[in-house]
Amino acid sequence: MKKIMIHDMPKHLGETVKLGAWLANKRSSGKIAFLQLRDGTGFVQGVVVKAEVPEELFAIAKSMTQETSMYIIGEVTKDERSSFGYELQVKEIEVIHEAVDFPITPKEHGTEFLMDNRHLWLRSRKQHAIMKIRNEVIRATYEFFNDNGFAKVDPPILTGSAPEGTSELFQTKYFDEDAYLSQSGQLYMEAAAMALGKVFSFGPTFRAEKSKTRRHLIEFWMIEPEMAFVEFEENLEVQEQFVSYVVQSVLKNCKLELERLERDVTKLEHIQAPFPRISYDDAIIFLNENGFDDIKWGDDFGSPHETAIAEHYEKPVFITHYPIGIKPFYMQPHPDREDVVLCADLIAPEGYGEIIGGSERVHDYDLLKQRLDEHGLDQKAYAWYLELRKQGSVPHSGFGLGLERTVAWISGAEHVREAIPFPRLLNRLYP
């Protein structure tokens, strides 16, 4: 008998099939046992009726411990009461390995305990659902960029110079040289966009930042598209289309997972392009008029400011045209105002904060040189990057989206640490 996986059961209605599975939970009476089975692709109930199976099998089913692994044979039937819609009428069980004292029981556990047991915690219903949503966000990201003519380009992780200072960078010996772990592949992606037109990266990023908030990870994944011949406004359009595509893909393909997480999907259904835009100028006025007297023009936003602005909208909101003084050197100045740049941050709803930072890039050689000087940056470290502006420079734009914040938002997870399989935090390098 060929073994199948739980997510394929609907195709085998009425058939007798074999599954490899673990026992997630069970309940039983003297006459019947209900086994909550999981195999990684889904959860399904196995029904063992005492009167219909050998005595020994019913005894095994009744006494089986949480997370025991097995091959299980049964008939696929409909089950209208469950969200999955199917169940398994069990005929045979072959226990592979009996689990003993699985540490994560259905009761409440402390965060540090769960994090120490992350390798096992991933098996629980909620964590499993978040990981499936993460997978769908990744899948939809590739689909979106492939369908829109982008090539995936992988910028290097190890770089030889630490242009913006080393305080938040991880450093390592690279044979006889020093190397640093990348905080962003953007500069490399700009070079790649001049070769391949529209490109995107999707890889790990490292910030040795001593932040301990629910939005920060030391190691996280970032998607960084970069587009030649694309200016500020078109850049925003790509971003809102991309984010809409990802959210709608999750709604379509992760129904069971969103339900398991008790996610209010009405808050996701209307996430469709276009997204609202507010200028930085207006955002400051809005904040000052709404009780925030701790911020003035020229200051960067903190989490409470971003949240207050985001709460005013039902969709993610672009905050555009930040002051030049609080943004990196590579952002293109506004053509009519030298005090702001052609950038936007995209703030997620429901307090999840900034999920995208993007901008048009400086494409003029002299201006870029001047901006490097103004930031006190070493031109030698940027020699190859500057040279791009000598060899057929073109207007170009790009952005970076943080995967874990996006997954946390869509899943409704409280903390980004639940949005990555093995989180790296300030005091967390295990497992």
Added chain:
Amino acid sequence: MKKIMIHDMPKHLGETVKLGAWLANKRSSGKIAFLQLRDGTGFVQGVVVKAEVPEELFAIAKSMTQETSMYIIGEVTKDERSSFGYELQVKEIEVIHEAVDFPITPKEHGTEFLMDNRHLWLRSRKQHAIMKIRNEVIRATYEFFNDNGFAKVDPPILTGSAPEGTSELFQTKYFDEDAYLSQSGQLYMEAAAMALGKVFSFGPTFRAEKSKTRRHLIEFWMIEPEMAFVEFEENLEVQEQFVSYVVQSVLKNCKLELERLERDVTKLEHIQAPFPRISYDDAIIFLNENGFDDIKWGDDFGSPHETAIAEHYEKPVFITHYPIGIKPFYMQPHPDREDVVLCADLIAPEGYGEIIGGSERVHDYDLLKQRLDEHGLDQKAYAWYLELRKQGSVPHSGFGLGLERTVAWISGAEHVREAIPFPRLLNRLYP
């Protein structure tokens, strides 16, 4: 007029369109100029006929330097002589930026020079083609694993322990602790497979190895699938289906690129599952009978051995059941022979070497503990990994495919450094 990209030109036959493009090359006479244009999505010829355009435009076309960027307007017409099949009858050119002394001219350049200029070298026809093939390998990989029910799981890059010794590991300070850059996410993927059934990773990997061969990179990308309830033989079937899928996808979707690289596609067309298998035992006999007296049972293969074996087959070949002494601790011993393990390496044709290493994993707690001891490894560092064998352990298998070797093979590139956008080599951390 909406701008389009070169790869979309076939949809606009007979229309007047606008492109953003760079001048890759040109030739001209007194009456006509042929501009070889590129925009990252493709290459196309722009035709400027002196008698049909303003005098000024013809002068611009004739004098334009290599890599000058422009917006260019023209009519899309058929061109049966080119592989692309279309060309542009130029009507207007707006130069964006005039390139001066682009360093990479159509003449020959030395390797170090090209590598120093990798940020510009990527624009050349051959490098562009390899990057497009790399992109297609990536795209097809996601498609294959998504279609086959695998979830993408990202194992951590920074890990707190260096279980197999630190000699080939990059080390960094992680606040008050020491951390190491991952050489493989496999152990984490095993934990993930117990939670999600079938999983794959696809991320950067680091080996601080002082190798300087055409097959080695310091930083490279690896695909590591791991499958619960999957044993040795089924693991090989997934591998041969995956590799076949990727090769056939490139043949289908990168015709122009393979042609530009002058790749002999007849060597790729028959790359279809199943692949041949030869046992390690038989491989040693084969080598000894074919003039290799430098290898005996128990030794690992070097590149010349792998190449000699591979040359005997037209497809990639699995070498199976290596001696237990030359393979890692986590490989499952053969049920009937204690001297070999249930593993296989997949050797690519045409001298490209090993592209996959894989095995069934030890799933018995006591045996794994014993194997750790035999390898002199610290059980504390493996505590969470060992614990997987206490909590519903199941037979499971997985493998790792190296992206760059696979891309080099399919592209016919001479060296893996051309199969990654910004290679990291022994003496190469720039650009």
